Amino acid sequence: MVRILVVLVVVVAVLAGAGFAVVKSPMGQKFWGGGNEPVGELVQMEPVGLGDIVRTVSAPGSIEPRTKVQISSQVSARVLALPFREGEMVKAGDVVVRLDPQDLVAILDSAKAGLKGQEARLGGAEARLINARLEFERLRSLYETGDVTKAELEASEANYLQAQSDKQALVHSIEQAKAQIDQAQKDLENTTIVSPMDGVITTLNAEVGETVIVGTTNNPGSVIMEIADLSSMLLKAAVDEANIAPVKVGQSAKVYINAYPDRVYNGTVRQIGLKRQVAADGTGTFEVEIGLELGEGETLYSGLTASTDIAVEHVYDALRVPTQAVLDRRVDDLPIEVRAGNPLVDVNKTFARVVYRVVDGKTVVTPVRVGVSDLTGTQILEGLEPGDVVVTGPFRVLVNLKHDKPVRDEKAEAERKRAEEAAKAGKKAPGADEPAEPDAGAPSSEQGVSAGEG
Structure with missing residues (x-):
């Protein structure tokens, strides 16, 4: 009978030890529960610490050369030669277009011939002017002595004035002819x-044999090609008008080009547009130019789709938590002991900004005052201390998380399970020639006999 009591005491002690467990997370949080598994919902936790926070303004855009020129013709002529093709490198001074000069040569020759004719007529006009002047002076002397009538004098004067006008007209014609020659000469030079x-x-928009035309007020003319310096590129970003205020020239930026998803380019804001632009959907934006930092000999394609994050504010050594950990909760839903007398809870507002701390395995809803935020972290100005542990996820749990709710650390739980699996794997399996160990819960033959004897 005594042996039976001893066995029962041992079994009760084993069962009692198995019915209550303590799990401790790497961050020092204890989670208590009955049974073989600890209680509480699995959550992600993280201690509050110090770190840098960069507030950014994001915007889409496209990659463009910092310097580019459009090559147009200053004369209307047929394309005779295009020494370079699209995509080829050119140097300053290289001939990129040759136009047919035949028509322009004819125009130049005609202008020169016209000038010679005008100059020849000018000699006759000068002779007629001299004769008209002498005749007018002679008749004026005779008129003073009464030898000619006034009508004769006036007719001579009119002839003299006409001779002056004819000469002046020829002088102007000669000047125009010379100007035409100069222009024809320039046009001829512009064929190269x-x-x-x-x-x-x-970009190359023309082919040999095509006729290019000069632009006018109502016609932009022919753009033969575009030449760009692809070693010096910039991003033209369309920043939403609601976000343009903190953007300043000189701020650093990160540029992400869709064609190169594994590469992040550094850049600097170099110019901010002063005129609001309206997109097709009515959104107001401002154009911001961001110069890119490229490596030696590195080039980029023009027109690539990209986006940017402009660093508009940088806070160093900020008390920070993951941005996802910061939530808005209705003030009326907060426990009375949390909202009563708490300077971080404005009872006149509908919502309060909170995080969930973890204390002894349970959540504690904690109002906070936040500062700068970026994509991953939020600055905490009041409400938390370094080392506090807060719930950071998963988001589906955070959305419905309540105060004073038991929770467990996902990392601690994963480590516990790995330890259990390692312990099981470490036990040596019995061989074919080795007897299996008896079940600890089954009584030995001696115990069975003793019980039977009792």
């Missing part, structure tokens, strides 16, 4: 077009 800069031909 050279690149004004080093760069790459990014």
